[in-house]
Amino acid sequence: MPKYFGTDGIRGIPFDFPLEPEFIKKIGYSIAKKLKKSRKSVFIARDTRESGEKITDLLAQGIVKHSIDVIDLGVITTPSFSYILSKNNVSFGIMVSASHNPPEFNGIKVLNHKGEKISEETEEEIEKIIDTTKNLDYGKANIKKLDLMGLYIDYVHSLFNGILKDKKIVVDCSNGASYKIAPEIFKKTGARFYLIGDKPNGKNINVGCGALETNKMREMVKEKNAFCGISYDGDSDRCIISDENGNIIDGDDVISFLSVCYKKNNLLNNNTVVLTHMSNYGVFEFLKTNGIKVLSVDVGDRNVSHTMDRNKAVIGGEPSGHIIIKKYLPTGDGIITSLEFLSCVIKSGIKVSDVKKIWRRFPSNLRSYRVSSKPDIKALKGFDKKIKEIEKEINGRIFIRYSGTEPVIRILIEADKDLDYLNKLSEEIFSFYLNLTQKSLSNKGSLKKYI
Structure with a gap:
């Protein structure tokens, strides 16, 4: 298991570890050492967080130690970045984004020259380079800027030209990376669209808008009598849709x-x-x-x-x-x-x-709780047995995991039971988890609902 990389890159609060300035330079150096090819350039892009430009510069200082040109594509979405990488002859790409996380977070996502997320094995090899690299002298990086957004817009246009002709659509850009791209694309679909979350200021990405906060989008759908609404997250790699009545389509x-x-x-x-x-x-x-x-x-x-x-x-x-x-x-x-x-x-x-x-959804309760550490759940004595007993009792399913990008544990319960009952059961399971972790690790998590 990687120790710096989570389920989707390296994330944290700039400029605390692992996103401390000197460590970011080392990350850039190590990624380049592992992924550099005969191609002598790399692409970096970012979402709208105010820390993005500085992180880009710090990464570049590490990358150029390998005599590689760094080309900054500016603010674009992760998927458009993936497409652009696949159409250009570069060694790899780095997307500076914390996706759906709040604006105080940021992250580093690494894609190969085909636009694919790198494997866990590759992440572990990069981490070995990080841990064995001594402090280096880093100088100023000469970063070139290039706008390739049109490549992706033209590609999507070729797939969906005119499909939404005269349809009223509410589009929520989450004050994130899609704030320029999405309007250009929806113009080409023929839709009559209304924008929200299209005024980023570096501090408002995913705040009161976006795929995790859809209320504003759903209310506007009803207000405008729209065909539907769409909320994207900070780097637009996911979407949540609203039907014409303001109900969520997940x-x-x-x-x-x-x-x-x-x-x-x-x-x-x-x-x-x-x-x-x-x-x-x-x-x-x-x-x-x-x-x-x-x-x-x-x-x-x-x-x-x-x-x-x-x-x-x-x-x-x-x-x-x-x-x-x-x-x-x-x-x-x-x-x-x-x-x-x-x-x-x-x-x-x-x-x-x-x-x-078209399908029947089982009653479901998903809660996330903040934790101060993440001990192995399988190693907690009696926890797995307790969960299986509860599953049998409710004739349902319980799935528990740590977030790979945030300091939280998620508890999902599905059973044909009242939602209030499932909510109470979730808190009881978390209390049981806390008791076990406090005994073994003196864990100081709290019952505070995190998101």
Whole structure:
């Protein structure tokens, strides 16, 4: 297991460890040492966080020690960055972003020259270089700037030109990386769209808007009598959709609908869909009933992507709205996912709200609690046995994991029970977890709900 990299890059609060200035330089140096090829240039891009430019400069100071040119693509989305990397002859790319996290966070995501997330094994090799590299003298980096946003806009335009003609759509850019790209793309779809979250100031990314805070978008959908609404997260690798009534369409809904549409049109490669353990149990049952093979993996788009590659699957993703459609890109793309979904809805002649009627969702309670450390859950004596006893008692499913990007533990409970009951049960499970960790590690977590 990597010790600096989480499920999606290295994250933290600038400029505290692991995002201390000198350590960032060492990260840049180590990434370049591992991934440098005969190609003598690399791309760096970022979202709208105020710390992004400084982190870019610090990374560049480490990279140029290998006589590699650093080219800054500015503020663009992670998926567009992935596409641009795949079309240019560079060694690798670094996306400076903390995705859906609050503005006080930032992160470092590493992609290979094909635009793919690097493997866990590669991350571990980079970490070995970090740990064995002594302090170096870093000088000022000469960073070139280049605007390649149009490459991605033209690509998406070629896929979805005119599909939303005269449809009223609310588009929430989360004050993030999509604030320039999304409007240009939606112009080309023919939609009549209303923008929110399109005025970033470096401190407001994901604040009161975006894929985790959809209330403003959903209210505007009802106010404008719109066909639907879409909220992207900070780097636009995920989306959450609202139907015409202001009700949420999440990743499970999108995957369920697209999967049966693909199968009907002979587009579901290998008749296989990849989900994570966080998907609602009802999705698994629905897809199996429709004769679709379902593979379940640990949380993280990289796990989904690699499993899709091994099984030649065309679609996979998470309930968070992080969905990968391999025929378009090797990584999740909120913009492409939302347009593909709406294209299929329109071709099917239905309303967006009809999508929620095709499968039965099991009552679900997902809570996240802040913790001060992350001891191995499997090593907590009696914890696994207790969870299995509760699952049997409620005739349901419980899934517990640490976040790979935040200091929280997530508890997901699914059972045909009242939501108040599930909420209370979640807190009881967390209290039991705390008692065990305090005995073994003097853990000082609290019952405070984090997100």
